[in-house]
Amino acid sequence: METGLRSTQTRETRRRIILFPLPFQGHINPMLQLANILHTQGFKITIIHTEYNAPTHSNYPHFTFNSISDRFHEIEHQLPTIPAPDPGHFLNYLNRSCVDPFTDCLTGLLAESNKGSIACLITDAGFYFTQAVADTLKLPRMVLRTGSLSCTTAYGVLPIFSKSKNSCFNLTTEDLDYEATVPEYPLLKVKDVMKMTINPKSYGDFLTNMLKQMKSSSGIIWNTFKELEQPALKTICRDFPCPSFTIGPLNKYFSSSSSSLIEQDKTILTWLDTQAPKSVIYVSFGSAAQITKSEFQEVAHGLVNIGLPFLWVVRPRVVRGSEWLESLPERFQKEVGDRGHIVKWCPQQDVLAHPATGCFWTHNGWNSTLESICEGVPMVCSPCFTDQPINARYVSDVWKIGVLLEDGFERKGIQMALRRVMMDKEGEEMRERISCLKKKVNLSLKKGGSSHQSLKSLIDYISLL
């Protein structure tokens, strides 16, 4: 997409920006989209990346890449064996293991550049250790926060950090009222917070550090647009001393296909071409979430019972303990025939933009949520961990553009939720509301729109750093 902004930098005066993404799909996509946007604005781009989940260099011949050792292989084997999500463990590990290699790399890049030719460093907000490195090297650090504004405000007040006896993480199962609202953030229920992690200590530490170092940064770039999250933007502007730039949705400028870590199966677009408008249910639980064998089977039964066409992304090892489709119910293929397609990974943005796609059954990773809004596709929500339960509440209870599966993966509830979105009047109303948001996205990116203006301010701001 054309940003409509003109670069004021000449070939000789072009400054460089160094970017450092967290090595996970949902973080790499927006960071490389941001890098492409900054490149169109006349900046030279250097990406520092970990060896783990390295981006494909050949897709970005206009960037310079520097790979650093991350020692992730030492704990990678724990990813599928941990029985429930403990994201803080992996994120804090990376924040320790990358310190020396990142510092060496950045020091080297500064030493070989002319004074002032590097405008700033932009890291994922989750790489909180980089603030101290940037301060020591006297380089301004901005952050890209890949999650929503609303979820960041929730993190700021949630009792996830609390050591109090009454924090939901410290109560025994019998004392827990899963349906109770969380006093500090009444939109959320106790069951939403419980879903974020099994280890509140490691995740709480991660979030505390992330928020602290975001506040110390020179500015925050948000992958969202103002009209969607105005109240949260107000809170952030009040509580964070540095400037915020809401320039998203970033996927509207550049597709995420070039930064995909898994090969996308494009053949399913031909199958979608044969389906009626808004008739297909698209199902995907993103790049990191895992489900149990019995949850997987409930999904399969739900899709058989609803009787509508579907495209289901089953990422290898998404089912704990399975390589791929081993746990599918025996008669599944026979019962669905050509009505259903399963692939390992797909071009998600193209699928959501396809006229045949009628709803998105999603885990509500922030990129997936935004991509669905950009294409006006209502959602069925099955959040798994981290920010996903918060995003899902906003989708179902605030924006009212989807239905949340309150009781998790259970075939009757699944069938009812899919029916509500695909067949009921309620679903039509959700579609209208999300189409309205889609229009607002497009307006925000046009000249004079909020994201367009914010991008202009960001470029001016970086130019003065």
Ligand code: UDX
């Ligand atoms: C992770 C966290 O789980 C999430 O909560 C956080 O907001 C970001 O990081 P992830 O599972 O990667 O999220 O989901 P999401 O943020 O939705 O990103 C997935 C990306 O993969 C999207 O850009 C999507 O287009 C892409 N994708 C997904 C594909 O290209 N093909 C697919 O088949 C599925």
